[in-house]
Amino acid sequence: MKKLLFIVLSVVVILIIIVLIKTFTYPFKKINSKTSEGWKAVKNDSAIQRLSGGLKIPTISSGELGKFDYSTFDTIKEYLKASYPLIYENTEFTEVNKYGLVFKLKGSNSTLNPILFLSHTDVVPPGDADIKDKSENIFRPDDKPLPAVSKVAEDWDYGPFSGAVANGRIYGRGAIDMKGMLFSLMESLNNLIKNKHVPQRDIYLAFGFDEEVGGQHGAAKIAEYFKNKNIKFDAVYDEGGLILEKRSVAGIDSDVAVIGCAEKGFLSVKIKVKGLGGHASMPPTESAIGKAAIIMQRLEHDQMKPMITPLINEFFTNIGGSMSFVNRMGISNQWLLKPVLLAQLTKNNSTNALVRTTTALTMMKGSDAPNVLSPEVEFVVNFRLLPGNTVNDVKAHIASATKGFDVELEEIDSVKEASAVSPTNTKAFQLIEAAIKEIHPTAIATPYLTVGATDAYKYQIVSKNIYRFMPIKINDAEKQSIHSTNEYLSIENYMKMIHYFEYIMIHYDK
Numbered sequence: 001m002k003k004l005l006f007i008v009l010s011v012v013v014i015l016i017i018i019v020l021i022k023t024f025t026y027p028f029k030k031i032n033s034k035t036s037e038g039w040k041a042v043k044n045d046s047a048i049q050r051l052s053g054g055l056k057i058p059t060i061s062s063g064e065l066g067k068f069d070y071s072t073f074d075t076i077k078e079y080l081k082a083s084y085p086l087i088y089e090n091t092e093f094t095e096v097n098k099y100g101l102v103f104k105l106k107g108s109n110s111t112l113n114p115i116l117f118l119s120h121t122d123v124v125p126p127g128d129a130d131i132k133d134k135s136e137n138i139f140r141p142d143d144k145p146l147p148a149v150s151k152v153a154e155d156w157d158y159g160p161f162s163g164a165v166a167n168g169r170i171y172g173r174g175a176i177d178m179k180g181m182l183f184s185l186m187e188s189l190n191n192l193i194k195n196k197h198v199p200q201r202d203i204y205l206a207f208g209f210d211e212e213v214g215g216q217h218g219a220a221k222i223a224e225y226f227k228n229k230n231i232k233f234d235a236v237y238d239e240g241g242l243i244l245e246k247r248s249v250a251g252i253d254s255d256v257a258v259i260g261c262a263e264k265g266f267l268s269v270k271i272k273v274k275g276l277g278g279h280a281s282m283p284p285t286e287s288a289i290g291k292a293a294i295i296m297q298r299l300e301h302d303q304m305k306p307m308i309t310p311l312i313n314e315f316f317t318n319i320g321g322s323m324s325f326v327n328r329m330g331i332s333n334q335w336l337l338k339p340v341l342l343a344q345l346t347k348n349n350s351t352n353a354l355v356r357t358t359t360a361l362t363m364m365k366g367s368d369a370p371n372v373l374s375p376e377v378e379f380v381v382n383f384r385l386l387p388g389n390t391v392n393d394v395k396a397h398i399a400s401a402t403k404g405f406d407v408e409l410e411e412i413d414s415v416k417e418a419s420a421v422s423p424t425n426t427k428a429f430q431l432i433e434a435a436i437k438e439i440h441p442t443a444i445a446t447p448y449l450t451v452g453a454t455d456a457y458k459y460q461i462v463s464k465n466i467y468r469f470m471p472i473k474i475n476d477a478e479k480q481s482i483h484s485t486n487e488y489l490s491i492e493n494y495m496k497m498i499h500y501f502e503y504i505m506i507h508y509d510k
Contacts, residue, residue: 019333026332028321031254031444038441041495044187048170048491050083051183052163055172061122061212073099073209076121084186090193097221099209105189107201113234114202115428115508116226116463117501118455119182120211120218123174124483126160155485168491175489177482178239181470182207184494188501200509201234211455214414219455226462233463235428237504238456240468241448243440245475254322255443257436259429260450260468262311263457264353265385265418267394268362270378271295272408277375288377289366291405298401299359299381306342306356308334309388311421311449315354318446353451357389380412384451387418419457420464427508428465435503439496440473471500 057079059072077099081088092104101121107114158164158171165171174180185205192199208218226233240260249256273295275288308316316331323331330341345351352358360382367374383394398409423429424447433445450468459466472493481487 015336019329019336023325023329023332026320026328027317028328028332029318029444029446031321031442038437038439039496039499041492041499043491043495044498047183047187047498048165048494050187051170051175051180051489051494052165052172053083054079054179054183055163055170055174056161058161058173059121059123059209060125060173061210062125068213070099073121077101080186084190086190086193087186091189094225096225097217100218100222100225101205101207102222102225103189103205105192105199105203107199107203109200110202112201112509113232114204115505116204116206116233116236116459117185118206118208118219118236118238118459119178119185120208120215120455121179121182122209122212122218123177123179124212126173127155127485157486160485160487165491169488170491170494171486171488173487175487176470176472176474176478177487178211178470180472180489180494180497181239184497185501187498188505191498191502192505197506199505203505204233208455215455215458216414219458223458223461226459231462233459234465235426235431236456236459236463236466237428237432238454238459238466238468239470240450240452240454240456242470242479243436243443243473244479245473248474248476248479249319251324251327252319252322252444254319255440255473256319257440257443257445257469257471258315258448259432259445260454260456261424261429261447261466262387262421263419263450263452263454263468264357264387265383265389265391266414266416266453267383267385267391267411268380268413268415269383269398270380270410270412271398271402272376272378272410274376274406274408275373277373280371280373283373287373288375289373292364292366292377292379295402295405295407296361296379296381299398300361302401303359304357304383304386304389304394304397306346306352307386307388308338308342308355309386309421309449311387311447312354314424315446315448319444322444353384354449355386357386357394358384360384385418387421387449389418391415391417416453416457419466420460422464422466426465428467431504431508432467432469434507435500436471438503439471439500443473471497 057072057076059076061068087103094102096102160173163172189205206222208215208222210218241258243255243257246255247253273288273292275286275291276284320328320331330337334341342355345355361379362382363380366377385394436443436445454468456466456468
């Protein structure tokens with residue numbers, strides 16, 4: 001017995017030693033602790049006013065794909081042309097599907113694959129808050145006011161389409177998502193032309209106009225346009241990740257620049273569950289709504305298995321150095337502690353989304369009367385697919401959850417597989433890291449999984465190197481303002497974003 005106990009204790013001690021050695025020797029990315037501010041933002045009033053004017057144009061996309069008022073999209077086309085004459089004079093400009101905008105700055109070496117920067121002109125509605133008339137004017141490039149769009153949600157400190165510049169910020173719907181990036185790209189390209197810089201490879205800008213409702217008429221058509229012209233891009237840059245302010249990510253004591261190298265897939269399924277209907281005074285032993293409840297409980301309780309993909313493992317390797325010893329121990333000893341690590345990650349909504357295909361019950365419909373049993377109950381479940389899982393995997397998972405019940409399944413909305421994962425050992429990715437270091441030298445730059453949908457997905461047909469990142473440093477309040485009230489972009493962020501894109505354009509082939 002003593003011999004057995006000695007063997008057990010010896011094994012435990014050996015395991016502890018191995019765990020400690022692996023923890024201390026694991027190649028976590030070294031954190032730059034220098035307090036250098038990097039490139040210092042220089043205020044440019046003209047650039048600020050051009051963005052402010054763009055925010056005054058209510059290019060709202062909502063409702064069915066592409067079925068919205070396009071008059072304001074005509075206005076923003078006019079506004080961009082009036083604001084950036086140098087770009088229109090010195091690039092090849094193409095309209096795709098009338099409102100998709102493509103600019104090409106020709107490089108000196110036509111044998112090199114070009115690079116592409118994306119954005120979109122459309123924004124989500126300003127919200128459903130009470131509307132109150134204001135006398136703010138929204139101007140066209142010729143200074144003629146637009147028709148009655150001068151209504152302001154009371155929950156906004158400044159009108160959602162005021163383009164107000166106050167408190168070191170530029171306010172308006174789309175300031176972050178995504179006119180701030182669009183105008184910073186135009187400013188960067190304009191600066192290159194103004195300074196007579198000729199890049200080695202062609203530089204493209206491409207702006208969709210219906211990203212917020214799926215991008216089928218904008219980005220999808222632009223990507224097809226490039227494919228039909230046999231254009232392959234060395235890199236595609238779009239929105240997705242941000243620079244998250246220190247301590248805004250639980251357990252990480254540093255600014256973190258998360259660069260989306262992939263994005264999750266999407267599948268929404270309407271599940272119709274059939275049963276016996278009738279009057280509530282004589283209910284059957286099993287109702288349709290009761291059966292639906294069992295299926296929903298199965299879907300929520302027995303979700304798809306979590307896993308640490310190579311991309312997320314690289315993410316943890318990069319940020320682990322700024323995490324607690326316990327977290328570092330779990331990351332560096334997954335051979336032993338992976339179940340414990342996954343158990344912790346799946347307890348948090350944000351990290352759970354990084355390690356599994358998520359399940360969200362979103363809609364439900366049954367009887368229209370309190371005393372009537374519906375013979376059919378339907379509900380919608382939304383899945384966001386982790387790279388490594390497929391739509392067919394999810395369908396098999398649904399089949400298992402609905403086994404034994406009379407159901408009818410219907411796919412709704414767009415369905416897409418998870419994107420391909422872009423490599424990090426490329427010039428394109430290294431330029432992102434270098435440009436981040438230029439504006440925020442202490443931020444940890446790391447690959448990441450984008451959990452939302454972007455236009456970038458559609459450009460897989462023309463590039464293998466697709467990166468989703470907007471170079472703005474953001475806190476929790478600013479993050480919450482996206483698609484909500486009081487959206488704004490700080491002037492410092494805007495100036496640094498212009499410099500960031502200009503840096504990549506100038507240094508790509510140096």
